[in-house]
Amino acid sequence: MTHREQGERAERAERVVVLALDGVYPFELGIPSRILGAADGRYEVLTCSVDGRPVRSNADFTIGVEHGPEILATADTVVIAPVDPSHVSTDLPDEVVAALALIRPDARIVSICTGAFVLAAAGLLDGHMATTHWQLADRFRRMYPHIALDPDVLFVDDGRILTSAGAxxxxxxxxxxxxxxxxxxxxxxxxxxxxxxxxxxxxxAQYIEQPVPEQGAAGTAATRAWALERLGDPLTLADLAGHARMSLRTFARRFNEEVGLSPGRWLIQQRLSRARHLLEASDLSVDQIAGQVGFATGASLRQHLHASIGVSPQAYRRTFQTAAR
Known part of the structure; x- marks a missing residue:
């Protein structure tokens, strides 16, 4: 893409085309329009089918769409909506293959849930990391053993290709x-x-074992809210357990059941999230941000940020402050 094309693309709304296939899940089909459509006009979300005709959903109704496959050739981002597992196969129908072939080489491609099976069958996941719904991970590995699958995460951003788990x-x-x-x-x-x-x-984690608590059983939500107001403090497991009025062992077990993470890892994620926001929205130095979010030093923030997303604070700030303009 030339600099002129990049500039023109930046000045207009990003065109996102959602491909609906037979057996589509209605809830997931509507997610891109609902989320991206709330982004102050930054995205134009359109929906198509492989032939421009209504699509049978996996519920008891059919969904009408306004566009045929030709709209895929105009997309900056293509989203493959998920289909009922009964429609999953290594052999894609000819019309699906033809529709996917219309996607531009520079377009970003996103799948939700079983949409990853469609991308894999089309060869688009070769050489990429991917994820899908945890219940279908074994099936995916049997069908596509050459594709690196991580079934334990919510989504994988592998550059041009992004895959996500269920619902x-x-x-x-x-x-x-x-x-x-x-x-x-x-x-x-x-x-x-x-x-x-x-x-x-x-x-x-995709799947969090969270049994229905017994009536009157204490949870960790109030303590998490308390901790978020004190991220700049050197919070310890003992501090968190004390606030929740639980023993260390009980608190750690219940926290992991409810959140899917250890308290320590959760704290690091929250501190990184706050730090990323400050890198984008403020001119504070890395050391100042580290102090505000609870990292002992700027070096500690650099280490954790690089381990999480693979870039330095300075590189992150340049990227996202530019994107926000």
Whole structure:
């Protein structure tokens, strides 16, 4: 893409085309329009089928679409909506193959849940890391043993190709797109408008064993809210357990059951999330940001940020402050 084309693309709304196939899940089909459509006009979301005709959903109704496959050739980002597992096969119908062939080489491609099976069957995941719904991980590995699959995460951002897990992880990956394209301030605004969590790290566990608590059983939500107001303090497991009025062992076990992470890893994620926002929205130095979010030194923040997303604070700030302009 030339500099002129990049400039023109930056000045207009990003065109996102969602491909609906037979057996599509209606909820997930609507996620890109709902999330990206709340981003202050930054995205134009269109939906198509492989022939421009209505699509049978996996529910008891058919979905009409306004566009045929030709719209895929105009997309900056293509989203493959998931289909019922009964429609998954290594052999794609000819019309699906033809539709996918219309996607531009420079277009970004995103799958939700079983959409990863479609990308794999088309050869688009070769050489990429991927994820899909945890219940279908063994099936995916049997069908595509050559593709590196991580079934334990909410989504995988592998550059041009992004794959996400089941259902609500489609919300997470769409918010990630907004954050990647335009910064966390707009992503947080979109999350508030859609009444969804503003940030769930892609590496968070897909499946959290959370049994229904006994009546009157204490949880950790109040302690998490308390900790978020004190991220700059040197919080310890003992501090958290003391606030929750639990023993260390009970608190750690219950926290992991409810969140899917250890208290220590959760704290690091929250501190990194706050640090990323400050890198985008303020001119504070790395050392100042580290102090505000609870890292002992700027070096510690650099280490954790690089381990999480593979870039330095300075590189992150340059990227996202530019995207926010």
């Amino acid at each position: 609500a992880s489609g919300v997470d990956v769409c918010l990630h797109l907004v954050r990647r394209d335009h910064g966390s301030e707009l992503a947080n605004t979109v999350a508030r408008r859609c009444v969804v969590p503003p940030f769930r790290d892609g590496g968070q």
